[in-house]
Amino acid sequence: MNKFKKYINNVNISRFRFWFQIFAFIIMVYGGFLSIDIGENLPTFSCPYIDKGGGTCFLMGLQHRFTLPIDQLISFRGLAVLTSVLFFVSWFIFFNKAWCGYICPLGTLQDWFTKLRQKIGIRYSNYSEAKFKKLKKIKYILLGLLILIPIFMANSIPFIGKLSHDWAVPFCMICPGRTVLPLFQGDASQLVIDYGSKTKMIFTVLGMAITGMFFAGAFFKKRFFCFFCPMSALQFIFKKLGFLRLIKDGTKCTKCGDCYRACDMGIREIADDIESKDIIKDDCMMCFKCVAACPEEKCLKVNFLGKTIYEATEEGFYKRQKGKK
């Protein structure tokens, strides 16, 4: 058992993750061809615009479900929203935010961009602390909007009235997942500007602009889009329920910042917060690169239902650093 544990702790998690991501990508993007269907309340950006995906993103359904008059929303039909949230949460519980780091196809795609940049040897970019703090809020705003807009479609707002049907699935319209992921099935139909109505036109222009920025941004900035992802904001609400946990033992931390260096999301707390035990922050995607980069014995741990499955060790750190090319 100890030997096995040692093996696991010495493992190069980045390589494991790379292959796992490819596996997950195939399931999520091509799952339909393999008659795999995981459902439609997945806490990950597995886009419903992909014709034959293996499962779909919860946000699309969420936006649909909130297209209800308020009186119905608080009546039995609201239950539909509730049950879908329950489905979402039950998926989420198992892997917690590791959905982002291991399964999300859009995240995987961004990681591939990072790999490409690394191969070319171009320096990555980082936000400054102050900018980062501001940008972090965007995802909460997006989450708020993607719930409010559908509600305003079904309920009239003073002076404006009901929003037109063109406002449907507002987040999907600007999500690069919609434009980019179907390309992997050879479907480029989402790359158009829709002149059908002004709203649609603005949305599609916005969507294409974001797609353009996504390609350039993801090249320079690791996980460029994830800072704005409302899914990660939504997940963060339920983070306490997750079985999978990232645990930090602050007494062992020397604040050396090695984990912060490794963190693609630039989460400062991982290095500087020595108070909290449960260190998952809203941007965290649970890739566990920080655990792999921690040189302090048992300082960072990955727990599943309270059982440690992966932890930082001196030996593991040393071996991983040595094995780097």
Added chain:
Amino acid sequence: MEKERFEKVRKHVRSEAALEAGDVLNKIKDNFPDNPEGMNYFYDLLSRQFSEGILPKNGKKVIGTMCVQVPDELILAVDAIPIRVCSGSFPYDNAGAEFMPAKTCSMIKAIMGLFSVENYQKKFDMLVIPTTCDQKKKTTEMLTDMGYETYSLSLPSRKDNDNSRHYWQNSVKEFAADLMKKTGKKITTSNIKKAIDLKNNARYEFRRFFNLRKKSPSVIYGKDAFLVANAYFVDEVESWTSALKNLNDELEKRVNKNFSIVNQKTPRFLFTGSPPIFPNMKIPLLVEEAGGLIAVDEVCSSSRLLYDMPAYDEGALYDMIPAIADCYLKPCTCPCFVPNEERKDKLANLIDLFNIDGVIYQSFSGCQLYEMEQKLIGNFLMEKGIPMLYIESDYSKEDTGQLSTRIEAFIESIKIKKKSDLKGKRATK
């Protein structure tokens, strides 16, 4: 005429320093039983350092460093030899005292003494001095004035924000650029990777050593631990690493055999504050001769020296050099940083890990940073209920009698406390 006098002084100081070093080494070797075989390498190395001089003779460029914050990896990457020139020698301290202000810390005086007495201008290609404390800063200028090639490595005073982190990273980048210019060799991904690996090997062994010291009752004295780290100042990394590996293997055997050099009752101390640098082993020796054991230390000449490892994410210069920079800044607990809460956390952690009974805080008189931080650390430890002995001292031996009284009284008080704790434990059982 002047030259002749100078030569005379040099000879005199050198022989005095060698005498002092020999004396201390003998004390270290002979006053204690059961020195590990593996320590002989380090004993020999340090005695050679003082009888034959500190410089290697293999034609490589030599770069002198002061303070732990100098990133050795860069120096190793350009195929030069880093040598830490911080000195603990009283004769050199005396020599420096001739022209340094009276209230300067002994280490600075000794460094200045060393460089003024010895004609090292041609032997060191560069002296790298981080702007840690005010005295080191001015040392840089004084050394330049003496004709040395110096490099002032600009260190921020804060390390808790990103600005200072980037400032330091830039500082290190500039240093790397300067180093390349100076040596005419390029830092490439492959040679810096090699340098990092080289130093990481040393760090790995050092950590192993560190962990072996956790065993209670201990398998090795603190004075030996200090020597091991001190040897790193002047030794080449590979040979040092393999010597330490031998020592570690030996200590591991001791642990497995349940062999220990002291007994369960021996009070275990944490040594912190100004760095004891061989041959200034006054306080550690006094403590261990009086029946205490320095189980672990938190000083820049020992545990802090090789503890922290850099982690780079992408194997390219744009990531590796900042990673190296970070590893020298962020975990550093030098009192030159504000705020320095990390030092308290570190001490608390060490106290837990090493089963510490008391803390010995040394500060060189004149080292204001350590002198002042003493109060903060003292208060922190008092809250934790760990007794601390604060000793203000320098390289001279004149206060040995008084110090030994204080240290013995401290050890006695801890022994009494330990005894009553044991009694209490027995009573509850």
Added chain:
Amino acid sequence: MKKKQKKRIIAHGYSRGLIIISVIFIAPVFAENREPKSFHFSLTSPAEKKQKHESEHAAKPVRKYWLSTAEKDLNLEGYLLNPLGEEKELKIEKKEEGWLVSFNTPFKDSEDHGANNVYVVDKKVVDKTLYIRTAKWITVNHSCGWGHGHKHDKIRHSALSFEKIPFEIVPQVLWDDKFHIRTKTGDNLKVFVYSYGKPVENAKVTVVSEKDWQKTMITDENGGIEFQMIRDYYERNWERFHTSHRSRMIVEAEYEINESGNYEGELYNKIIMSTSMPWKYSPALEDYASYKSGLTVGGIFFILTLGGVLLYRERRRKPFLELDFEKKPRKNKKNKNE
């Protein structure tokens, strides 16, 4: 009817040949005015003129459809096929405006979730000819609130044929697997004609668009025809153009059998069967969307971001960033807490 047909021939000369043939064959049947006209389902009563469309996204507790004919003396039999292919009860009422059929689709994600086929059949002997007229309506009972999962098998979103129905049109694809309508202008549509569950060869199928364009085809041995739906929605004022504009089309089929028999005491020596199925289609994406613009916008922003990053990097290389003294000093409150 004849006149109308002729008009159409002039309007759509290219299908003239086909229609001339059909006119020659069918003309005697329509010689007298007594012949019963074929009918179809509609969302509005015959009195109303306004068009209505059914939404695929909204669930309704009761579905109601009007028959397009104003005839009062119909002998209607109604059939309802639920999404699983089971027969259910269909309510037929004779109202003042006309005939109304209705059935319940309870609001829940149950077996009713999916495509429902509604039929009425009318049989009548006129001039020793038995006219069997059927009308069909396919509707989907779906709400996006129930989810777009793949939990429903194919049966649930395809139009089925029913062996009790003498004559019917079965379209190949109506909805995608998310129950969303698929028919767009320019699409190639395939339609089959079945009689009592068996394909009918040589039946005549006519497609009539909202703007009265029509095309008639003869089914092959599988009972199938294929045609491309033309675009007939042109909005002069772009402001009023609707991407989701639904145009109505009706697919009709007719078939004649020389067979003698007795229907409810009346003798006949010929059977003429007709059926109809209304459907809808919307403008194709290509009509109002542009790849070129999409790629341009995407490209511009890609280059802007790329350039921005590179420019920023270049700027950082400069030794000094200028200090702007006129700028208001930043609040340092937050920094203090850090």
Added chain:
Amino acid sequence: MKYFAGIDIGSTSIKIVITDEAEKIIAHSVNATGANFHKNSMAAFNSLLDKENIKRDDIVYIASTGYGRKLLKEADETISEITANAVGARKTVTGGKVKTVINIGGQDLKGISLDEDGNCGNFVMNDKCAAGTGRFLEMVARTLETEVGNLSNLHFSLKGVPAVINSTCTVFAESEIISLLANGHSHEGIVVGVHYSIAKRIARLIKRIGVEDIIFFDGGPAMNKGLVEAVENELMRELFIPEIPQITTAYGAALIAKEAYEEEAVHA
């Protein structure tokens, strides 16, 4: 009968205390240290034994303490004077718990704070120099051409304003006193000034470890009532002065000797 001896070899005097098993002092002596620590202390020890008629063999355990403790090879145990002083003070006071001990020795100044159990918790000592110690008082007495024992009398017979002594350094204070004398200050005023300057120094030193009642004040200079008054005024607290202030440390050593002896007996 078993007896225990504590020998405190200080820089100026050798203090010897012999206790019985009930921890009662049955004999004590104070002698000058002189040049030869070892010889003088053994001579003093033997003469005390002779005087009190105690057989050498009855002394079962000897603990030495003080500056010269390591030189006394006859001792069974050596103990630092800080621990010994704390133990002695703790046992001397019967009415309550001693919290702070101030000791002025021949060459040093000590402050010890005791924890709840009466063990030495924290302590401070003056650094290398002998400012404000017994030696300093001796120098003052010599400069004023009087005896150390007379300083107290001079202190209390002051009529007028005390002089202000700025320096507690033995060397500088001497010249300062001479100039004060030359300026016409009275001897009494100077003595009071000296006492206050020492008191201030003591106060500064022991405030580092925290001052709590009961404050125990011992060492030779504690016999000087004038100095005691000065310290009390500086600290604004009352001091506890033992009957014979010099021997507390030696007494403590004797007590430790007894404890060590008993512990050895248990293990044997």
